[in-house]
Amino acid sequence: MKKILSIIVPTYNMESLLQADLQSLVLDENLLTKIEVLVINDGSKDRSSDIAHEFEAKYPESFIVIDKENGNYGSCINVGLKKAKGRYIKILDADDSLDSQVFAGFIKELEHVNADIVFNDYAKTYALGRIKDYIFDLPVRQELSIEDVINNAALRRIQLPSITYRKAIFDGLDYHQTEGISYTDMEWCFSPVINAKTVYYIPGRLYLYFMGREGQTMDPKVFKKGIGDRVQVLINMIKCESKLDLNDFTKRFLDNQLLRHIVYVYCFYLIDSPETDRTKFVEFDEALRRLNPDVYQKSGLFEYRKRISYKFVAEWREKRYKRVPLHIRMYERVLDFIGSRHAKMLRAVNED
Numbered sequence: 489m490k491k492i493l494s495i496i497v498p499t500y501n502m503e504s505l506l507q508a509d510l511q512s513l514v515l516d517e518n519l520l521t522k523i524e525v526l527v528i529n530d531g532s533k534d535r536s537s538d539i540a541h542e543f544e545a546k547y548p549e550s551f552i553v554i555d556k557e558n559g560n561y562g563s564c565i566n567v568g569l570k571k572a573k574g575r576y577i578k579i580l581d582a583d584d585s586l587d588s589q590v591f592a593g594f595i596k597e598l599e600h601v602n603a604d605i606v607f608n609d610y611a612k613t614y615a616l617g618r619i620k621d622y623i624f625d626l627p628v629r630q631e632l633s634i635e636d637v638i639n640n641a642a643l644r645r646i647q648l649p650s651i652t653y654r655k656a657i658f659d660g661l662d663y664h665q666t667e668g669i670s671y672t673d674m675e676w677c678f679s680p681v682i683n684a685k686t687v688y689y690i691p692g693r694l695y696l697y698f699m700g701r702e703g704q705t706m707d708p709k710v711f712k713k714g715i716g717d718r719v720q721v722l723i724n725m726i727k728c729e730s731k732l733d734l735n736d737f738t739k740r741f742l743d744n745q746l747l748r749h750i751v752y753v754y755c756f757y758l759i760d761s762p763e764t765d766r767t768k769f770v771e772f773d774e775a776l777r778r779l780n781p782d783v784y785q786k787s788g789l790f791e792y793r794k795r796i797s798y799k800f801v802a803e804w805r806e807k808r809y810k811r812v813p814l815h816i817r818m819y820e821r822v823l824d825f826i827g828s829r830h831a832k833m834l835r836a837v838n839e840d
Contacts, residue, residue: 489549492522492599493652494574498564499527499582503535505698510543510551512585512696519595525551526568531558536582562665562672569658576606578652579676583698590692603631603688604657605681610649610695622650626689634684635737648673649695657683666724669717678745679728682738715756719772722750726772730779743783750776750783751790754801773805 495513499506513525527540537555544551554567565579576598580586594608612620626637661683666672729742757769777784788802 489521491524491574492595493524493576493578494568494572494655495523495525496565496568496572496577496579497525497527497582498530498561498568498579499532499536499540500530500558501532501534501536502582503532503539505583506536506539509580509582509585510540512588513580513591514543514547515588515592515595519592520547520550522595522599523550524572524574526571527551527553528564528568529553529555530560530564531556559667560669560672562669562675563667565665565672565676566667569663572655575655576652577655577658579648579673580695581648581697584649585696585698586694587692587696590694593692594690594694597629597690598652601631601688601690602654603686604654604684605634605687606652606654607646607650607687607689608652608694609692610647610697611693612697612699614699621693622647623691623693624650624689626687628689628691631686631688634681634687637687638737638741646677647697648676649697651677653680653684659683666721669720670714671718671721674718674721674745674749675725675728678725678742681741682732682734715753716768718749719753719768722746722753723772723775726775726779726783743780743786746780746783747786750787754787754790758800758804 497509502509510525510527513523514520515523525543527543529537529540537553540551540553544553552571554571556563556567568579569577598606607624607626609621609623611622614620624640626632626640657680661680663680665675725746729739729746734742753769753772773784776787788805789799790801791799
């Protein structure tokens with residue numbers, strides 16, 4: 489039977505969460521035969537491979553396990569793309585899951601869709617039970633031209649959990665996700681869009697994006713350690729865009745994606761971690777200036793948080809990459825202190 493959807497599940501030492509992740513993909517027999525789950529075991533040293541093979545043994549028509557040497561996240565995606573046979577492709581991280589009921593309806597609808605990108609709602613779920621929904625403000629169940637929606641506010645913040653691609657858009661794209669480093673999921677929401685002409689929105693909280701796990705890439709400690717990887721991925725994205733002949737709509741979208749990501753990098757290097765070696769970051773800023781003058785100029789307009797009208801990126805560049813003045817960080821701390829004192833005063837008044 490032809491597969492409607494291929495789901496790539498990269499996994500590395502995820503034995504504690506992989507079982508629930510894969511179980512969320514087990515549908516009734518009729519629907520299960522319409523999907524393939526490619527579990528790419530990236531050289532795990534725990535029981536991840538054993539768990540995945542148990543699903544493969546139980547559901548051999550739908551679950552396929554590929555054991556490989558460790559090459560990091562991007563290498564798993566590259567392997568999965570080569571093996572995928574589904575008409576559509578989606579990525580599911582091993583520490584996340586899908587809502588099985590919503591997933592069943594998603595597959596039924598996807599069978600009759602032919603758009604290049606299919607969007608779905610998702611939620612960030614936190615360890616203490618808090619849930620934050622991300623819902624798209626798009627016409628429901630209509631095939632739309634990407635030009636009609638590409639500047640929609642929701643689309644400017646698309647992330648991996650919200651995207652399903654028609655596999656055909658990768659034809660001729662020579663898509664190769666960066667290997668050996670982290671944060672390459674940013675690339676998945678970037679260059680594949682180049683070949684997309686139509687979009688479709690299926691409502692429903694499909695993807696459950698788990699936050700708060702110690703050791704995940706968004707863990708502040710891991711983020712700080714891997715900031716160099718994030719910079720390298722952004723350099724790759726800038727270089728990729730510079731080589732392409734893009735229409736105005738697609739370029740505007742890609743530029744917005746770049747701006748959304750680089751603001752975190754500038755804040756980290758210039759303010760949050762002033763003692764960090766900035767060699768790679770200077771290389772990034774110069775590549776941005778040379779290859780994408782529009783985004784370079786717009787990034788110079790970044791202000792350090794809404795309550796401080798201070799264009800810190802522009803000043804850093806004017807000072808030829810010298811450290812951002814300490815006073816801006818001191819001022820921020822003073823504001824935080826005043827804020828906490830003010831809150832205590834309000835509580836005291838209310839208690840009286």
